[in-house]
Amino acid sequence: MSLPRWRSAVIGICTDSHSLLSPQIIERYAIEVVPLTINIDDVEYLDGVDLDADAYYAVNAAAAQSSASPTKPSSGQFALAYDRLVERGVDQIISVHTSFGVEGTLTSARLATRCSGVPVRVIDTASPSFAMSCAVWETARAVANGERLCEAITIAEQTSAGVGNLFVYEASEACRSASGHASAGLSLMSLIDDQVQVVHQVDTCSDAARAMAAGLATTAQPVNVVLAHANRCGEAMIAELHGLIGGMQNVNEIMRCRIGPSIAAYTSHCGAGMFFYPIT
Numbered sequence: 001m002s003l004p005r006w007r008s009a010v011i012g013i014c015t016d017s018h019s020l021l022s023p024q025i026i027e028r029y030a031i032e033v034v035p036l037t038i039n040i041d042d043v044e045y046l047d048g049v050d051l052d053a054d055a056y057y058a059v060n061a062a063a064a065q066s067s068a069s070p071t072k073p074s075s076g077q078f079a080l081a082y083d084r085l086v087e088r089g090v091d092q093i094i095s096v097h098t099s100f101g102v103e104g105t106l107t108s109a110r111l112a113t114r115c116s117g118v119p120v121r122v123i124d125t126a127s128p129s130f131a132m133s134c135a136v137w138e139t140a141r142a143v144a145n146g147e148r149l150c151e152a153i154t155i156a157e158q159t160s161a162g163v164g165n166l167f168v169y170e171a172s173e174a175c176r177s178a179s180g181h182a183s184a185g186l187s188l189m190s191l192i193d194d195q196v197q198v199v200h201q202v203d204t205c206s207d208a209a210r211a212m213a214a215g216l217a218t219t220a221q222p223v224n225v226v227l228a229h230a231n232r233c234g235e236a237m238i239a240e241l242h243g244l245i246g247g248m249q250n251v252n253e254i255m256r257c258r259i260g261p262s263i264a265a266y267t268s269h270c271g272a273g274m275f276f277y278p279i280t
Contacts, residue, residue, distance in 0.1 A: 009091060009092055009148070009149070010089050010090045010091050010092070011090060011092045011093070011094060011143045011149060011152065012030070012032065012085035012086075012088070012090030012092070012093045012094070013029060013030075013031045013032070013093075013094055013095075013096070013136065013139060013140045013143065014031070014032040014033075014034065014078070014081050014082065014085065014093055014094070014095040014096070014109075014120075015031060015032075015033055015034070015095070015096045015097065015132070015136045016033065016034045016035070016036060016073060016097055016105055016109075017033055017034070017035045017036050017047040017048045017260065017262055018036060018070075018097070018098065018101055018102060018105070018129050018132065018262045018263065019033070019096070019129060019132050019133045019136050020129055020130065020133050020228065020257050020258070020259065020260055020262075020263060021033065021133055021136060021137065021255075021257065022255050022256060022257040024255070025137055025140070025255055028140075029140035029141070029143075029144060030088070031136065031140055032081040032082075032084055032085055033048070033081075034073045034077050034078055034081045034109075035047045035048050035049050035073065035077070036070045036071065036072065036073055036102060036105070036262045037070065037071045037072075037073070038051055038056070038068050038069070038070050038071075038261040038262065038265070039068065039069040039070075039071065040059055040060060040068045040069075045059075045261075047070065047260060047261055047262050048260065051261060052258075052260070053230075053258035053259070053260045053261070053264075054232075056068070056260060056261040056264065057230070057231045057232075057264070057269060060261075060264075060269075068261050068264070068265040069265060070102050070261065070262045070265050071102065071104075072102050072103065072104035072105040072107075072108050073105065073108055074108055075107075075108045075109075075111035075112045076112070077108070077112075078095070078108055078109045078111075078112035079112040079115055079116070081112075082095075082112060082113070082116040082117075082118075082120060083116075083117070085118075086116070086117045086118055090118060091118045091119075092118060092119055092120075092121075092149050093116065093118060093119070093120040093121070094120075094121050094123060094139060094143070094149070094152055094153060094156065095109050095113075095120055095121065095122045095123065096123045096125060096132065096135055096136045096139060096156055097109055097122065097123065097124060097125070097132070098124060098125045098126060098127055098128070098129070098131075098132045098160075099124050099126055100125075100126055100127055100128050100129075100132075101128070101129060101262075101263075101266070102262065106122065106124055109122045110122050121149065121153055123135075123139075123153060123156045123157065125156065125157070125160035126160070127160040127161070127163070128191060129262070129263050130163065130165065130226055130228065130273075130275040131159075131160045131161075131163040131165075131275070132160060133226055133255075133257070133275070134159055134160065134163045134224070134226060134275060134276075134277045135156045135157075135159045135160040135163075136156075137224065137226075137255065138155055138156070138159040138224070138277065138279065139152050139153075139155055139156040139159070141279075142155045159277050162277050162278060163275055163276065163277045164190075164219070164275070164276050164277070165190055165191050165273060165274065165275045165276075166188060166189070166190050166199070166211075166212045166215055166273060166274050167188075167189055167190070167271060167272065167273025167274065168186055168187065168188055168189065168205070168208050168237075168271065168272060168273065169187075169189070169267070169268040169270065169271050170186065170268065170270045170271070171205055171208075171229060171230075171233055171234030171237045171238075171270055171271060171272035172205055172233040172234065172236065172237065172270065173204065173205065174233060175233050175270040185201050185202060185203050186201070186202050186203065186204065186205065186207070186208055187200075187201060188200040188201070188202060188208050188211055188212070205236070205237040205240075206237075206240060208237060209237050209238075209240040209241040209244060210244065212241055212244075212245075212273075212274045213241060213244035213245050213248075216245055216248065216250075216251070216274065216276060217245075217248060217250070219250055219276070219278070220250070221250065221278040221279070222250050222251075222252045222278065222279050223250060223251060223252060223276045223277060223278055223279060224251075224252050224253050224254075224255070224276065224277060224279055225245065225251055225253070225254045225255070225274060225275070225276045226254075226255050226257060226274070226275040226276070227241060227242055227254060227255070227256050227257075227272075227273075227274055228256075228257050228258065228259050228272065228273055228274075228275070229258065229259065229271070229272035229273075230258070230259040230264055230267070230268065230269050230270060230271045230272065231269045231270055233270045234270060234271060234272030237272050238256070238272050241274060242254060242256065245274075252279055259271060259272075
């Protein structure tokens with residue numbers, strides 16, 4: 001796998017599993033992903049290594065406690081990830097993470113820079129997971145297009161601040177019936193200024209998909225889009241949304257991914273949503 005080059009510089013990208021990148025994006029840009037540790041009933045799993053999204057929801061449903069507890073990777077795990085990038089020929093590393101969520105991840109990443117064989121710039125996007133995901137994606141895209149280190153860092157910071165979002169907590173009628181909210185309709189929400197706000201009320205999940213698509217259609221700039229669902233109950237709604245926005249002229253690329261254990265521990269297991277950011 002070839003790595004992106006800028007003249008004599010080769011820049012590698014590292015992040016952690018809180019970013020929830022799709023396997024396709026990880027492979028395309030040769031991104032190193034350091035797994036968080038997920039504790040369920042005192043059993044520890046490496047996120048995305050010992051436990052993928054489907055396995056997490058199955059294990060968590062059968063567990064004695066109702067939620068999982070994610071913990072930060074160690075500095076040693078980050079050091080190994082940086083070493084793997086160096087072994088592949090990089091001479092600069094951008095390590096993109098967030099202080100929003102699992103405490104201590106940034107500290108571990110920064111400690112690991114002390115023993116790296118090449119300079120490492122640790123970026124705090126200070127944003128929720130999917131804004132971080134968008135920042136990693138756009139940073140990797142910028143590096144692949146030949147941007148230098150300082151420009152790529154600026155892109156990481158600007159992208160995370162400009163992510164739009166629309167989502168629901170219960171992405172199927174079955175989930176809504178089970179939770180007793182079917183008669184109240186479905187709330188379409190957005191994280192605005194660090195506060196979750198209801199922006200629209202709809203009757204069905206198909207209505208929610210159409211409302212999300214309509215919201216995206218008003219975006220003037222070209223965008224990249226992340227579509228994500230948690231447990232399988234949200235898959236049909238996201239598939240419908242994908243079909244609605246796939247042909248829009250302002251949509252450059254769509255990444256499909258799952259809401260894995262490092263995020264699902266804090267949110268609904270039946271959630272689904274759309275996250276998007278402008279590209280240049």
